[in-house]
Amino acid sequence: MKRTKTVIILIAIVALFGISLFYLWQKNQEDPITYTLESPTVETIIVKTVATGSIVPKEEVLIKPNISGVIEEIFIEAGEYVKQGDLIAQIKVIPNASTLTSAKNSIATNQTALQTAKINLQTQQSNYDRQKALFEKGVISANDFEGVNNSYLQTKQSVEQARINVNSANQNYDIIKTGTTSGLGSIAQTQVRATVSGMVLDVPVKAGNQVIEANNFNEGTSIASIADVKQMIFEGKVDESEVGKIKEGLPLEITVGAIENKQFEAVLDYIAPKGVAENGAVQFEIKGTLKKIDSTFIRAGLSANASIILNKAEKVLAIKEALVQYDEETKKPFVEVAIGDQKFERKDLELGISDGILVEVKSGISITDKIKVWNQLQGVPDYAQ
Known part of the structure; x- marks a missing residue:
């Protein structure tokens, strides 16, 4: 067993x-493993982050009336160029019955005051003429005549003031009823004129629409918006994870989806000091002024992307970042350079900026070196082919 x-x-x-x-x-x-080789190249490496937004005018002016009423006629259309002072719209005033009645009563009151003042003036005129004749004959003293003269002048001033009040009441009545009056000339309130020169972007009202004047209690109805389309800016938002990397003055590369094969240069002018929570992430508003767009018409509101250039290295020695290895102990970067047939030598590197695909090599290798592709695939499964 x-x-x-x-x-x-x-x-x-x-x-x-x-x-x-x-x-x-x-x-x-x-068969022994055969490593492929790659050589360094001269590249321009750009480190950037992307913000989405739109193109808008740098300054957009809203034209609003200074009197309430109904649009009687509009003289412009969106897309037209206007100059400062050009007529935009005509407003027809619909007076308030209570205000109109109050204005009429004011006229009547002031006319009564004027008539009373005129009667007083006639009385003072007669007294003045009589006292003047007595003074010339030496019957009354100079002091007595001076008192009569002063009373006459005061009454005369009262008549002039009453006449002014009547004219003012009449003008106020005309303005309430028609929106204008004699003497206003080119500043007639029923005529809405452009306050700046530029392109009309939008006319949100039509003839027959009611409009409200701009005052301390109401922002008023916008009749038109005007802007200089040669001065455009990019408005967008960046994520909180990227806002710490950017600063004012950085260059932007703007691409507009509706304009193919065209890139616009801009400068980052503004970064919001406060973020806004959107869809679970905090977004910060940014603005950048576009440069040299005289030959290209960009419509306001077009969607655009802005590449914010964080860093840039032009015409530098570069390799693929996948070729770089890191020492397990020191964590310093190195590559393996071919010194013979499938024989390699380690060379430590000093690296610069990286865009995630290419990395700048400041020292350690030359452009003629052949670098080992150390992490190449040894075999690909059938289902992956």
Whole structure:
């Protein structure tokens, strides 16, 4: 029994030894790994972040009336160029009955005051003429005549003031009823004129629409919006994870989806000091002024993307970032450079900026070196091909 167990154990050992020899033989028959090589290149590396937004005018002016009423006629259309002072719209005033009645009563009151003042003036005129004749004959003294003269002048001034009040009441009545009056000339309130020169971007009202004047209690109805379309800016938003990387003065590269094969230069002018939560992330508003757009018409409101240039290195020695290895202990970067047929030598590197694909090499290798692709795929499964 013991002899049988011994024989079985010996057979198992011999079989295991044979399998090991066969495995080693088969392993020696496999082709050795052949590493491919890549060379450094001269590249321009740009590190940037992207913000989405739109193109809007730098300054957009809303034209609003200074009197309430109904639009009688509009003289402009969106897309037209206007100059400062050009007529935009005509307003027809619809007077308030209560205000109109109050204005009429004011006229009547002031006319009554004027008539009273005129009667007083006639009385003072007669007294003045009589006292003047007595003074010339030496019947009354100079002091007495001076008092009469002063009373006459005061009454005369009262008549002039009453006449002014009547004219003012009449003008106020005309303004309430028609929106204008004699003497206003080019500043007639029923005429709405452009306050700046530029292109009309929008006319949100039509003839027949009611409009409200701009005052301390109401911002008023916008009749038109005007802007200089040669001065445009990019307005967009960046994520809180990127806002710490940017600063005012950085260059922007603007691409507009509706304008193909065209890129616009801009400068970052503004970064919001306060973020706004949107869709679970905090966004910060940014603005950048576009430069040199005289030959291209950009419509206000077009969607655009802005590439914010964080760093840039032009015509530098670069390699793919995937070629870089890192020492397990020191964490310093290095590559393996070919020194013969599938023989490699380690060379430590000093790296610069990286865009995630290419990395700048400041020192360690030359452009003629051949670098080992150390992480190449050894085999691709059938389902992945």
